[in-house]
Amino acid sequence: MRQRLGRECVYMPSCRLGLYVALRHWCPPGGRVLMSPVNDDVIFFVVLAAGLRPVQAPLNARDGSLDLAAVPDAYWRGLSAVLTTNLYGNPDPAPELRARCDALGIPLIEDAAHALGSEVAGCPVGSFGDASVFSLSKHVGAKTGGFLTVADPALRSEMTAARDALLEPSRLTSELAYALRPYAEAGVRGLRLVRAARAALRLLGQEERAEIRMPLRPGELTRAIDGGAGLAELHPWIRVDLHDYRLRPGRVRLGRTERLLAGLDARLDAHRRGTEKLLATPWAGGPWSGSHSEPVQPLFRVPLLVEDRDAAIAALARRRVTTGYLYDPPLDVYAGELFTDPSPSPGPAAWFARHALPVDPRRADQVISVLTALGARPVEQPDERLVERPVERGGLGGEGFGGGG
16 A cells, blocks of 8 residues: 555554544644535544544535535634545545645645545545545455555654554454354345345344434433543444444454455456446436546446435345445534534535435446336436525634543
8 A cells, every 4th residue: 555655554443543543643632624514424423532623514516525615714714624535436626625734734634435546636545635544444345444644654653553552452253253244244145135134133223323324312422522532432423333443453354354455456447447337327417427538536436316316225225236325414414513513505515415326336237227227317416506605704613622532
C-alpha cells in the first residue's frame, strides 16, 4: 500500500479505529469537523467518540459528493478539520478541499473506505489529506482490517503507538469464527437460507439494525458524551456490524487478508468493468454518466437513481442480490441538532439518500436484467433552481460537548 499511495501506512484492525486515531491526533477536543450527512452512522459515532462536533456539509444531489460552493463562509470559520467520504468510491473534490484547508490552517482527513483504487486529478484518493483511512473489508473482501496513511512519514511510529494502546488481545474463539465464517456464509447462500438466518437473528435479539440506521438512543448517547466520550463510552454504537474493530489480529486474519490483498488489481478491474456497464444505463444519474472524458473509477458500489427504490430492492432480493450501504435518512435528520450541526442546504442530500440504489458492479449484468424486467424508471433529476441555497448564519449553532474522551 505504501507503493500504491506513496505514503507511510499503518495497519489497523478496522477503518473505524484508524479514523479515531487520526481524529484524536489532528483535532482538539471539542473541535468541529465538516463531514457528509450521507454516510455510515458508525462514522458519525466515531467522530463523537473522538470528542468532536460533527458539522454536516451540503452535497451534490447527483452523486453525493461534497458541494464546496454551497458551504457558507460561516461554516468554514471555526472548523477544526474536514473529513471526506468519497461515497461509494466517487471522489470528493480533494484538490479544492486541500487548498481550502491549507488556507484555513486545518487538517484534511480522507475517509477512503469505499475508494481504494479511485483517483482524482490523476492522483489516488487518500494522497491529499494529512491522514487517510482505508478499509480492507470493501474492495479486498477480507471482512476485517484497514490502514491509516500519513503525509508526514515521521508520524508513523506515533500512529503505531496510538493504535497499540487501543488494541484488545487476540482471542482464539474470534479467530476460529473468522476462519469458519466464509464457509458458513457460503452454505447459507447455497441452501437459500438467508431469510431464515436473518429471522433467527431477529428472534434471538442479535440483529443490530432493524432499519437502515441503527437506533440512536439519544438519552444513552447524551450520557456517554457527557461522560467524556471515547471508544469505551460509545462502544455500543461503534461496534455495530463489527464487534472486533479493536481486536489485535491473529495469524488467520492476517494470512487471509494478505492472500486477498494480492488479488486487489484483478478485483479493481472487475469493479471498473461493471461500473462502466452500469454507467451506460438509464439509471446512472451522476455527472459521470454518458461521459468518457474521464477514466472510469472502480466504484465499490454504483449509486443508480431509481424512482421506486423499494420496488427495485425487492426485485433484486428475489434474485438473491442484496442491497446494502444505504444511508437514509441523512445524519442531520437522523441525529438532530442535539448531536450535530445541520446542513445549511439539506435538500440535495435528502434527495440523493432517498433515491440512490447502490449496487455491486461485479453483478452488473444481473442488476441490469432485473431492473429492465421490473420496468424500473430512472428518477427525474432535481431542478437546480428549486434546490435551496445556503443561508448565511452568524455562527455554526449547537452546543459543544466539552472535553474529549
